[in-house]
Amino acid sequence: MDRNVKNRNILGFEEEENFKNSLNNYDRGGNDQKINSEQLFLQQNDQTIEAMNQKANILKRVVLDIESQVQESNSLLDNLNADMSSAQALLSGTMKKLTDLSKTATSSHMMYLIFFVVFIFFLIYLIISFTSAK
Secondary structure (H helix, E strand, C coil), rough: CCCCCCCCCCCCCCCCCCCCHHHHHHHCCCCCCCCCHHHHHHHHHHEEEHHHHHHHHHHHHHHHHHHHHHHHHHHHHHHHHHHHHHHHHHHHHHHHHHHHHHHHHHHHHHHHHHHHHHHHHHHHHHHHHHHHHH
């Protein structure tokens, strides 16, 4: 495994290497130009704080995206609920009319109704079979 490859965490940021890399960055000028350990510690803290701020901003954007998706999903579900309610009302009205028709209809009316329903199902079957064949 190559030691120069940096690991990435779940947000995609490179994980900080150990303190050796930061010491190497500040210790290039020899012994006279070394930064003391307190300054090095403060610089590392500043870098860590900056990285945490970036991660917090990314999390904030993710949360805002999730919130907008939830609001959109809720509005779609509300519309679906309204459509289903209207369809249920329409079907219950149709069933009531069919029940009334079956109580008052003669046998010839019932045969016409059965033939009509069979014809409609056959027509739907033909449409689906021709559409899927192409």
